[in-house]
Amino acid sequence: MRVGVVTFPGSLDDIDAIRAVRLTGGEPVSLWHASDSLEGVDAVILPGGFSYGDYLRCGAIARFSPVMAEVIKQAKAGLPVLGICNGFQVLCEAHLLPGALIRNDRRTFYCKDQLLRVESTSTAWSNKFATEQEISIVIKHGEGNFQADPETVRMLEGTQRVVFRYLGENPNGSVNNIAGIANERGNVVGLMPHPEHNVDPAVSPGLDGVRFFASLTNYLTSLAEEA
C-alpha cells in the first residue's frame, strides 16, 4: 500500500503523516506541490499546517497547485484522499467536499485531545471503526469552523456524509458539531482533527488514529478482491 503525502510550502504535519503511514504498515511516498505526478500511489493524504501562507483564505491558493490538479482528477475517479486540517480546507476549496472552514467562533486557537463520535463507517478512511464509536483525536487549529448552507447540511446529514462529530464542547462553532465529512462515494474524507498524531504510544495518550490507516488498508484490499 503506497500512500502519497503532499508537501505544500507551509505544510507542518507532512513528516508526521509519513511516519504514521509507515508505523501502520504502509509505504509512504513524498509528493511535491509543484509536481503534477502522484507517482502511482494508492491513496493521498493532504496534511495539516499551512499552505502558500494561507493567503486569501486557507487552502485557496494550494487548491490550484499542480499536484492538486491531479489529486482532483484522480479523487473523482475513486482515489482515496484524506485531508487533515489544512488538507480539509484545501479539499473544500477544491470543491471535492462541500462547505467551507472559517475562523473559530471564539477566535481562539485550540490545541487539545478532542473526543469525537464516528458517525459513518462507510468511507475509505473510517470503515474499521464501529458506528457511534467514541474516539479521541488531537485537534489544533484556529480556522476549523465548518459552515455550509442549510440545504447542504441537510444533504450531508441525510446521506451519512458526516463522518465525525465533536463530542462535548464544540471547539470552533462548526454547524451541527461537524468535525469531518466525506464525498458521495466515500473515498474522499476531510476532517479538522489530526489522526496522524494518534498512532504512536511514545507521544500520544491514545491510538485511535491507527484505525484511519487500517480502514484505508481494508478499503484497498476489498477493492483488489472485487477486481
Next chain:
Amino acid sequence: MARVVVEVMPKPEILDPQGKAVTGALKRLGFSGLSVRQGKRFEIEIEGEITPERIEQATKAADSLLANTTIENYVVRVDG
C-alpha cells in the same frame, strides 16, 4: 492604467469573527453603536482599455479565486 475593484464580503448569514473582534475593540474605545463586518478589497490593474471582456475576465477571477462563494459575496466594479 485602468483599474477594476473587487470587493468581497462574508455572506450576511455567515459569522464574521474578525468583524466581531473589531466591533468589540471599537466598543472598548468608546465608539458605541458601531457594528463592523470585515471584508476584502482587491484592486486589479488592467492592461489596455476596460472592455466588457475585461470585466468578464475580472468577474471570473473573483468567482474562481478571490471569493469563496460558499461563504462570501463579491461585487466587481470599474474604479474611477
